[in-house]
Amino acid sequence: MLNCKPISTLVDTGVKLSLINYEKEVGPTLFKQIVGSLRYLCHTRPDIAYGVGLISRYMVKPTTSHLIAAKRILRYVKGT
């Protein structure tokens, strides 16, 4: 993620995330680590509060689209 391209907003307006979908599951450990780190960042940054709250809802069974959403927040953080 160190060489990723920065982005100006942290949540994609066109994608509706859902708990149940038929995409490939991703490892929950990495996902939880990302969410945990971003939650810590939330203490000082109100702008990412919504996006982080959103991805926190999918920690039980994260799939590809959830991980893409999480990585998008990381890209946003890199750009600011």
Added chain:
Amino acid sequence: MILSYSDSNWSGEKDDRESTAAYVFMIGNVAFSWSSKKESVVALSSCETEYIAASMEACQPKWINMLLIEMQLMEDEKMELGVDSKSAIDLAKHLVAHGRSKHIETCFHFLRDQVNKGNLEVVHCKIEEQVADLLTKPLKTSSFEYLKNKLGMAEASNKMN
């Protein structure tokens, strides 16, 4: 002077149709207390979800008030809550229970109680000035940047100059 805003996104969640509620408290241009949470109950109308968001927000000013008085930064004064839904404001001001609002859970009427006692005042704020919007829904780049500035956040590079 403390300003506060609350907003919500009705049925924002695809799976269980619960709404997202958010509030922001600001001193001058700087946000110092904020929250963005999924509401614990399903709201039947956008008015109801705004009302729930405002009542979540209503718990905070009392504590902030006591803290600021203790620190001798402020006299005891009425705080204003900025809400962008006219019907939610009316619901907070007047004791009405008609078909569409009688089912709202008791704990959320804390807001109405505080307004009636004169501790809080609910004021209307324009949708463009509603900074809590940023904490409830995905936004386009232009409005996102605008509201982020209003929250008192600056780019790291701008700060250097």
